[in-house]
Amino acid sequence: MALAQRVTVFETFNRAKSGQKVAEDTWDNQIIPKTASRLKEKYGIAMAPKVMVHTDEKLIDNLFRAGLEMLVECGIYCMDTGRVIKYTEEEVWASLAAAPKSCVIGEGREARTLSPRSFADSRPPLIQGGPTGAPCSEPMFLPIHESYAKEGIVDTIVDGVMQTINGFDPTPNSPWEIAAVKQEAYQVRLAQARAGRPGMGL
Numbered sequence: 001m002a003l004a005q006r007v008t009v010f011e012t013f014n015r016a017k018s019g020q021k022v023a024e025d026t027w028d029n030q031i032i033p034k035t036a037s038r039l040k041e042k043y044g045i046a047m048a049p050k051v052m053v054h055t056d057e058k059l060i061d062n063l064f065r066a067g068l069e070m071l072v073e074c075g076i077y078c079m080d081t082g083r084v085i086k087y088t089e090e091e092v093w094a095s096l097a098a099a100p101k102s103c104v105i106g107e108g109r110e111a112r113t114l115s116p117r118s119f120a121d122s123r124p125p126l127i128q129g130g131p132t133g134a135p136c137s138e139p140m141f142l143p144i145h146e147s148y149a150k151e152g153i154v155d156t157i158v159d160g161v162m163q164t165i166n167g168f169d170p171t172p173n174s175p176w177e178i179a180a181v182k183q184e185a186y187q188v189r190l191a192q193a194r195a196g197r198p199g200m201g202l
Helices: 009-018 023-042 057-072 091-097 141-149 177-194
Strands: 076-078 083-085 101-107 112-113
Touching: 009 057, 057 091, 091 101, 141 177
Parallel strands: none
Antiparallel strands: 076 083, 101 112
């Protein structure tokens, strides 16, 4: 028997076109909640609302096992095709084993290494600053992002989105949307340079 291989983006694309057809309502309101509820009972998962970071190793292990079982049983829903992308457990493990163990975000003195951390890890986490997809007015877009870049504890920027571009609404699938995205990238890079941190990850 051949060993399972990691699933490539090409294979995932093919499965998104050939997987089982499922209505989005059925997926959202039946398949996912019912499966999650059943697995919660099966693995005895109970969260303490006042505990921000759970450190109980049995709970952590059960959460992972439930998540893995849910992924294999349910798959992933592709909204574009209305089909379910399925993976075997062996494929999931092979893909995890092949995944990068770390990556570098940014460059030069602003380069930061992003790698997995456990709850007991002594290394500080990376701090991402920025409006994170929130709408920003066109005149304030640059100063907002510059203020984040000036904060020494911020490692990378997660930018916001422009409410307008040259006064026009960046309607999806329009030329104005493309213009807005290009201007966002330019202005965030300009904000980083003005803060003296041109190599920050974005």
